[in-house]
Amino acid sequence: MTSICFYFQVHQPFRIRNYSFFDIGRSDQYEDDQKNEEILNKVAEKCYLKTNRKMLELIQRHNGKFRICYSLSGTVIEQFEKYRPDVLQSFIDLANTGCVEFLAETYSHSLSFVYSKKEFVRQVKKHGAIIKKHFNQEPKVFRNTELIFNNELAVFMEQMGYKGVICEGVDRLLNGRSPNYLYKPVGAPKTKLLLKNHLLSDDIAFRFSDQGWKEFPLTANKFATWVHSVAGQGETINLFMDYETFGEHQWESTGIFNFLDHLPAEIFKHPDFDFKTPSEVIDTYPTRDTYDAHDFISWADTERDLSAWLSNSMQHEALKQIYSIEETVMNCGDPDLLRTWERLTTSDHFYYMCTKFWNDGDVHKYFSPYDSPYDAYMFFMNVFSDLECKLNDLKEATAATEALMKANQISLDLPVEANGTLEEVSPYNALMFFSNIYNEWEHKIKNSLNPDQVSLDFSTEVSNEEKDEEISDLKLAI
Numbered sequence: 488m489t490s491i492c493f494y495f496q497v498h499q500p501f502r503i504r505n506y507s508f509f510d511i512g513r514s515d516q517y518e519d520d521q522k523n524e525e526i527l528n529k530v531a532e533k534c535y536l537k538t539n540r541k542m543l544e545l546i547q548r549h550n551g552k553f554r555i556c557y558s559l560s561g562t563v564i565e566q567f568e569k570y571r572p573d574v575l576q577s578f579i580d581l582a583n584t585g586c587v588e589f590l591a592e593t594y595s596h597s598l599s600f601v602y603s604k605k606e607f608v609r610q611v612k613k614h615g616a617i618i619k620k621h622f623n624q625e626p627k628v629f630r631n632t633e634l635i636f637n638n639e640l641a642v643f644m645e646q647m648g649y650k651g652v653i654c655e656g657v658d659r660l661l662n663g664r665s666p667n668y669l670y671k672p673v674g675a676p677k678t679k680l681l682l683k684n685h686l687l688s689d690d691i692a693f694r695f696s697d698q699g700w701k702e703f704p705l706t707a708n709k710f711a712t713w714v715h716s717v718a719g720q721g722e723t724i725n726l727f728m729d730y731e732t733f734g735e736h737q738w739e740s741t742g743i744f745n746f747l748d749h750l751p752a753e754i755f756k757h758p759d760f761d762f763k764t765p766s767e768v769i770d771t772y773p774t775r776d777t778y779d780a781h782d783f784i785s786w787a788d789t790e791r792d793l794s795a796w797l798s799n800s801m802q803h804e805a806l807k808q809i810y811s812i813e814e815t816v817m818n819c820g821d822p823d824l825l826r827t828w829e830r831l832t833t834s835d836h837f838y839y840m841c842t843k844f845w846n847d848g849d850v851h852k853y854f855s856p857y858d859s860p861y862d863a864y865m866f867f868m869n870v871f872s873d874l875e876c877k878l879n880d881l882k883e884a885t886a887a888t889e890a891l892m893k894a895n896q897i898s899l900d901l902p903v904e905a906n907g908t909l910e911e912v913s914p915y916n917a918l919m920f921f922s923n924i925y926n927e928w929e930h931k932i933k934n935s936l937n938p939d940q941v942s943l944d945f946s947t948e949v950s951n952e953e954k955d956e957e958i959s960d961l962k963l964a965i
Contacts, residue, residue, distance in 0.1 A: 488722070488759050488760070488761065489667075489717055489718055489721055489722055489723070489724065489759060489760050489761075490722065490723045490724070490760070490761050490762065490763040490767075490768055490771070490772075491714065491723075491724050491726065491754060491760065491761070491762045491763070492556070492681060492723050492724065492725045492726065492762075492763055492764070492765060492768050493554075493555040493556065493726050493762065494555075494556050494557070494558070494590070494630070494653060494681075494725065494726070494727040494728075494765065495555065495556070495557050495558075495727075495728060495729070495730035495732075496557075496558055496630075496727075496728070496729050496730060497535075497557055497558065497559045497560070497563055497578075497730045498559070498560040498562065498563050498596050499523070499526065499527055499530070499560075499562060499563040499566050500562055500596065500830075500833045500835035500836070501518045501523055501562055501565075501566075501830045501833065502518065502519050502522055502523055502526075502835075502856050503517055503518060503519065503836065503866050503867060503870055504516070504517065504518060504519035504522070504866070505519075505857075505862070505866055506866045506869045506870050506873075507866075507869060508869055510869065510873070511869055511872050511873045511876070512873060512876060514873075515873065515877070517827065517870045517873075517874075518830070519856070522856060523566065523570075524570050527566050527567075527570050527571060528570065528571065529735075530731060530735050531571050531573075531574045533734040533735050533738075533739070534730065534731050534733055534734035534735040535571075535574045535577070535730070536573070536574060536577060537733070537734055537739070537744065538730065538733040538734060538744075538747075539574075539577040539578065539580070539581060540577070541733075541744060541747055541748060542555060542581060542587075543577075543580060543581055543584070545747075545748070545751055546581075546584050546586045546587075547584075548751075549751055549752075549755070551584065551585070551586050552751075552755070552761065552762065553586065553751045553762050554586045554587070554588075554762040554763055554764050554767070555586070555587055555588075555762070555764070556587065556588035556589065556590060556628075556764045556765055557578070557581075557587065557588075557589055557590070557730070558589065558590040558591075558592045558630050559578065559589065559618075560592060560593075560594070560595065560596040560614075561593075561594035561595055561596075561610075561613065561614050561617055562594075562595055562596060562830065562833060564617055564621065575621065578621075578622070579621060579622060582621075582622040582623065582624065586764075587764070588624070588628070588764035588765060588766055588767075589618050589622050589624050589626060590626050590628050590629065590630045590653070590765065591611060591614060591615055591618070591626035591627075591628065591629045591630070591649065592611070592614055592629065592630050592631065592632065593607065593610040593611060593614060593631070593632055594610040594611070594613045594614040594617070594829070595610060595829050595830055595832050595833045596632050596833050596834055596835070597610060597632060597829075597832040597833055597834055598632060598635070598793075598796060598806065598832070598834050598837070599832060600631060600632075600635065600640060600643070601635070601783070601793070602806060602810045603810055603813055604643070605813075606810075606813060606832070608647070610829070611629075611647070626649075627649060627650050627651070627766055628649060628650065628651040628652070628653065628681075628765040628766055628769065629644045629647075629649045629651070629652050629653075630652070630653045630654075631652070631654075632834050633785045633786055633787050633795070633834065634653065634654050634655045634683065634727070634784075634785050634786040635783055635784070635785045635793065636652065636654035636655070636780055636783070636784055636785070637780045637781065637782060637783045637784065638672055638673040638674050638675075638779065638780055638781060639674075640652065641672030641673070641674065641675040641678050641680070642672070642674045642675045644675070644678065645675040645677055645678045649678070650677070650678065650679065650766070650769055651678060651679045651680065651681060651765060651766070651769045652672070652678060652679075652680055652681075653680070653681045653682075653683070653725070653727065653765060654680055654681070654682060654683070654778075654780070654784065655682065655683050655685065655784055655785060655786040655791055656682035656683050656684060656685055656725075657780075657784050657791045660778060660779065660780055660784070661682075661778075664776060665720065665721055666682040666683065666684045666685075666725065667684060667717055667720065667721025667722065667723060667724050667725075668721060668722055668723065668772070668774075668775040668776070669681065669722070669723065669768065669769070669772050669773065669774045669775060670682060670774055670775065670776055670777060670778035671774040671776075671777055671778070672777070672778055672779075672780070673777060673778075673779050673780075673781075679769045679774055680774075680778050681723065681725050681765055681768060681769075682725060682778065683725050683726075683727040683786060684724055684725050684726065685786070687710075687713065687714070687724065687726060688725075688726045688727050688728050689728075690702070690705060690710065690713075691705070691710070691726070691728060691732060691737075691746075692728040692729065692732045692736065692737075693736075695732075695737050695741060695743060695746070696737050696738070696741040696743075704742070705746065706746065706749075707745075707746050707747075707748075707749035707750040707752075707753045708749075708753050710746075710750065710753070711750065711753035711754050711756065711757075714754060714760065715754075715757045715760065718757065718759055718760070722772045722775075723763070723768045723772060727786070733747060787838075788843070794841075794843075795838055795841055795843075796834055796837040796838055796841070797837075798841060798842070798843060799840070799841070799842050799860075801840045801842075801860065801861070801864040802837045802840045802841065802864075804868075805836070805837055805840065805864060805867055805868060805871070806837055808868070808871055809828070809831050809832060809871060810832075812828070812874070812875060812878060813828075815878050815882070816828040816878065819878060819881055819882070821881065824874070824877065824878065824881075827874060828874065831867070831870065831871065831874070835854070836863070836867050838854065838855075839854070839855040839856070839857055839860060839863035840860045840863045840864045840867070841860060842860050
């Protein structure tokens with residue numbers, strides 16, 4: 488038996504607007520909300536809704552024998568929640584069939600495994616929670632951002648409890664071997680690897696509408712013939728691609744939906760072929776050999792490495808800077824700043840900064856919302872500078888608050904849990920609470936009362952809308 492394993496990546500970033508140098512210190516509107524909504528609506532109509540309807544129809548038509556899997560980044564789920572709940576519901580409908588698996592990944596589609604294992608773990612856990620919330624699944628198979636993989640990642644994911652990882656079948660690592668088997672990584676004996684068959688995958692994802700391709704036009708019957716030729720020479724044919732292949736990258740006019748509509752039936756014409764999800768493939772087949780990825784690989788660009796995000800000094804500098812403030816962000820206690828920073832770790836920002844030429848350069852340009860890689864870098868670094876200033880201001884204000892409280896011997900009436908331990912109070916909230924009590928302290932001084940009798944009440948809530956005004960007033964008071 489040979490199984491077809493369809494995996495689709497679904498992701499949209501929160502794109503940064505044209506944030507100029509003169510916006511620094513004046514605006515915290517970093518994201519291009521209009522463009523993000525416009526792009527999501529366009530892709531929703533051209534791809535997500537139409538393809539989801541087709542997938543649901545195929546599952547029902549073939550009585551659950553057509554099986555597929557997805558990975559949805561946390562950022563695309565957030566955009567579905569905000570702009571297109573109908574699209575989110577269509578994925579939920581697919582999940583409810585029991586024929587669809589959802590994989591684990593980093594929440595913000597980041598390069599965190601390369602730069603911060605601690606942040607990587609946080610994002611994977613956060614992503615798992617949102618998958619559980621919407622689709623009632625606990626992912627058991629992991630796919631890293633853009634299939635970035637090496638031996639260390641396999642070991643790491645095994646320690647986190649995952650039973651498999653999907654990655655690119657890189658020719659230089661396979662060294663003549665077939666990608667159509669399960670492999671085991673070096674150092675993680677319990678983990679199974681599913682390798683992308685990039686030739687067959689890219690026939691659909693990239694070459695389908697290429698009229699200069701010698702195999703054009705590609706029909707479902709022709710593709711099924713190629714798949715059936717693997718009989719006896721492979722156990723799993725892994726077809727991995729962007730979900731936007733259907734309707735967005737390959738327009739409906741190319742016949743891509745007609746191709747998809749007929750493909751399962753053509754595959755089922757051979758009795759020894761079926762469709763399985765990654766977990767089902769892992770549970771069914773043994774590993775046949777070792778796949779040794781000492782260096783990082785990915786499914787991006789012709790090099791199949793990290794050069795899509797790390798091939799020039801702009802990319803290196805931007806990534807270095809954004810991860811340099813990780814600890815400060817984590818300790819600031821402000822969820823809005825944490826969310827902003829997390830979205831800035833999304834790999835797309837650095838992909839847009841790539842300066843490659845030829846075919847790879849054309850692909851980068853196609854996806855970028857900016858006129859040039861240099862604009863992408865400039866706008867990103869301007870946003871970073873403003874975020875860094877906000878973090879520094881908050882840190883200084885917190886320190887000043889603590890010093891003033893200590894100098895005036897202001898007592899702290901801290902909230903206590905039932906077990907006798909203190910509740911967690913963030914520096915930002917402490918600063919806001921102090922702002923409120925400072926007014927009372929000043930009032931008592933003016934009325935000749937003893938300021939030492941003032942206690943800090945932690946029951947007062949401060950809304951986000953009051954944040955900037957409160958901080959500004961407190962600075963002036965201090």
